[in-house]
Every structure is written in structure tokens, then in C-alpha cells.
Amino acid sequence: MRLPPAIIPHTEELLREVLRFTGPADVTLSRYFRDNPRLGSRERGVIAEAVYGLLRNKTVLTNFAESGIGPMMRRLALLGLADAVGAESIAGLQEGEAEWLERVAQIDRTQLAPQMRSNLPPWLWDKLVARMGEAATLELADAMNRPAPLDLRVNTIKSDRDTVIAELAKAPVACEPTPYSPLGLRVFKKPALQNIPVFKEGAIEVQDEGSQLLAQIVGAKRGEMVVDFCAGAGGKTLALGALMRNTGRLYAFDVSEKRLAKLKPRLARSGLSNVHPVVIAHENDAKVKRLAGKLDRVLVDAPCSGLGTLRRNPDMKWRQSVETLGEMRAKQGSILASAARLVRPGGRLVYGTCSILEEENDEVIADFLQSHPDFILRPMSEVLAEQKIALDMGDYLKLLPHLHQTDGFFAAVLERRAA
Numbered sequence: 001m002r003l004p005p006a007i008i009p010h011t012e013e014l015l016r017e018v019l020r021f022t023g024p025a026d027v028t029l030s031r032y033f034r035d036n037p038r039l040g041s042r043e044r045g046v047i048a049e050a051v052y053g054l055l056r057n058k059t060v061l062t063n064f065a066e067s068g069i070g071p072m073m074r075r076l077a078l079l080g081l082a083d084a085v086g087a088e089s090i091a092g093l094q095e096g097e098a099e100w101l102e103r104v105a106q107i108d109r110t111q112l113a114p115q116m117r118s119n120l121p122p123w124l125w126d127k128l129v130a131r132m133g134e135a136a137t138l139e140l141a142d143a144m145n146r147p148a149p150l151d152l153r154v155n156t157i158k159s160d161r162d163t164v165i166a167e168l169a170k171a172p173v174a175c176e177p178t179p180y181s182p183l184g185l186r187v188f189k190k191p192a193l194q195n196i197p198v199f200k201e202g203a204i205e206v207q208d209e210g211s212q213l214l215a216q217i218v219g220a221k222r223g224e225m226v227v228d229f230c231a232g233a234g235g236k237t238l239a240l241g242a243l244m245r246n247t248g249r250l251y252a253f254d255v256s257e258k259r260l261a262k263l264k265p266r267l268a269r270s271g272l273s274n275v276h277p278v279v280i281a282h283e284n285d286a287k288v289k290r291l292a293g294k295l296d297r298v299l300v301d302a303p304c305s306g307l308g309t310l311r312r313n314p315d316m317k318w319r320q321s322v323e324t325l326g327e328m329r330a331k332q333g334s335i336l337a338s339a340a341r342l343v344r345p346g347g348r349l350v351y352g353t354c355s356i357l358e359e360e361n362d363e364v365i366a367d368f369l370q371s372h373p374d375f376i377l378r379p380m381s382e383v384l385a386e387q388k389i390a391l392d393m394g395d396y397l398k399l400l401p402h403l404h405q406t407d408g409f410f411a412a413v414l415e416r417r418a419a
Ligand SMILES: C[S@@+](CC[C@H](N)C(=O)[O-])C[C@H]1O[C@@H](n2cnc3c(N)ncnc32)[C@H](O)[C@@H]1O
Pocket: 211, 229, 230, 231, 232, 233, 234, 235, 236, 237, 253, 254, 255, 256, 259, 280, 282, 283, 301, 302, 303, 304, 335
């Protein structure tokens, strides 16, 4: 079925805003749809797919757009829409546009130069190729250019994985257990979860399998004192609280009151009562210092470039640069150093990011270990064995979309030497 012609100017206008990269694309999209309430759900879906497709394949599509006619933003909108729904579904094309889209559709994209095909910015392409070679970088880029499946985590305070699979089947939602996380389910079609009883009852939460694993390797146990230092909207906090069986004390710190506020309704659904959200002004806040040396486990899910989450946030690759990475790294080091003071002798500090870059990962840990001789690295292979997670890793957890079908994640487990 053909789409209404107004889809083209709407996509064009939205792209104009999104491609300024002044804020996250998903925020710009939500605002645009709020401001244009007459757009139906099908139209919104198509426009979003076109915009996200354009962000994913910007290098290739910008190159194709050069051969077209008419204003550049319209050409980009048409290419995004043609990739999303096929040129034959677009109504309101002007003279020559259908033929041009037909010519573009004939191009064999696998024959394009590797860097163009990767749709990565040159600085990122160069960095990844230097580390992993061209073939692996292309595989990684291809995997990051495909939308992520929907992963769920079963909340063991409320249910278990088998029960949830059976309950979802009634909805009906087909899913399968995730390969590595013992609590994960992968759903291939994206249902409206809000109306499904197991979601309303708090038995499931949306969480990428990689993110579930990061919470799992913290190894938080019943009755412990734990801090989630960068809790945000609480994805990992909720997983940690359940792993602690709703006992002990789990502090959820964040500098963003807005993000922590989003944790509240999730907490209410989860049935957890061991979580204490605390807004801090910065990583050296007095509220942090008061807990020095008292914690069994501290998780630092650090603010990062987000380059491991390109499947969901393809705009990140265009919003980051070598300069923003440098700023991020300084912040990460400072947060990790402050969080380390909370850990009791023998306690553990877990550092994680959703970045695939060594600058934000291995290098932050190397710097930390050099300046903190009272901490040692616990090899990830050992930590995973403790948690009975069948993943083959060395010193660190390094999850990659093309190898593990998760977002890109990094994690290191550090232990404070016993006094
Ligand atoms: C990767 S996100 C956390 C995601 C969250 N843990 C989850 O699983 O949903 C990083 C968080 O760090 C917070 N942050 C930034 N600077 C911080 C600081 N100095 N101290 C504590 N949190 C900080 C940000 O507000 C953001 O919510």
C-alpha cells in the first residue's frame, strides 16, 4: 500500500533536525511526533525507520544522494524511505525521482570501498582497523548496522524463566532463552509490552543480554552493601537488587535527578525494597565520602561514548569524536577513583562501559591499576566461571555484536587487597 505523499516532507524536516546532531536522535524523534499528533502509527513507524536507516547508512546514502536531483535533504529522505519501504510505496515523487531511485537500487553495495561500506566515520574506522583488521571491522560494522532484537530479563523476585516463557506464549509472544545470561529472553518481534500481564506485574524488564551479564558479574549476594555508582534509570540496579534477593542495601547513585526519577516506577513494579536512590552532585560528593571503605561491591557503569550501542543509537557514531573521547576518559578515571574509595578491603569494584574502544576500557583500567596498588584485577575468565556463565574471555569481559549478538560491552573486576 502506498504511503501518503506528506511522508516525504515530514521525513525531510525530521532529518534536517536530526542531522544537526545537537541531541540524541530518539529524543528529537519523540519531540517531532509529539508536535505532529496527526501522524498515524504506521506513518510514524515508516518515518522513524527511514531516519534510523539514514543514520545507520549515512556514508553510503550521502554518496548516492550526490547523483540525484532536487534539494539534498529531500534526496536523503527519499533514499531513507526507499530503503525502509521500497520506492514503489512512496507517493508524491517528482519527475525523474522514481528513475533515480531505481538506478540507485541497482547498485551492488557489497562492491563499495570498505570504509564507505562500513558507514563508520573515518576516525573510528581507522581506529578499529588498526586494532582488529579490515575484515573483522566490516563484520562488526555490519552487525552494528542491524537493529537489535528485544531482550528481556526475568525478575526472579516475581517469577522464573520457564514460567515467563509460558506466560508470554499466551500473549502470544514467542521468545527463546538468551545464550549467556541465565535470566534473559530474546524476543524477535517487538510486541507492545505495556499491555502484557507479566510486564505489568514486574516479572520482566527490557534489558540487553550484555547489560544483564554486566550486572551478573558484580556477584552481589544476599545481605551485602552495594553501590551502583552511575545508576541512571536503573537497568542494572534492578538486576542487582534481584540478585541480592531483595536483602542488604543497594545505593543507586547518579548525578542526574531526571534519570534517577525514571528508576522510581520501575522499582515499584519490581517489588524491590532494598534500593536507595541518591542524587549526588558529582563523584566526590560528601554523600559518597560518608560510605568510604564500607561497601562489599561497587559497580561503575561509567558514562561513555556509547559506541557499543550503535544498533539502537546509530547517531552516536556521528556525535562522538576523538575530542569527546578524551573528555570522556578523564571523567571515567575520576569516577572510578572516587568509587574505589567506597570498597572495603577484600571487596570488589566493577568497571563497565558500553563502548568498544580501548581508550575508555582497557586503558582506563591500566591507569587505575597503576595508581591504585591496593587493587588487583580478577581475571574475567575466573569471574565468569564463578557465575557459571559459559563465555570464553581473558582478563576482561568484551562483548561484541557480531560475536555475541549483544550490544558492545566492556567490564573489568577489581578487588581491594585484604588489609
Ligand atoms: C551508562 S549510563 C548508566 C546506565 C545505567 N547504569 C543502566 O544500567 O541503565 C551512565 C550514567 O552515569 C551518570 N553519570 C555521569 N557522571 C556521573 C558522575 N560524576 N557520578 C555518577 N554518575 C554519573 C549519567 O547521568 C548516566 O546516567
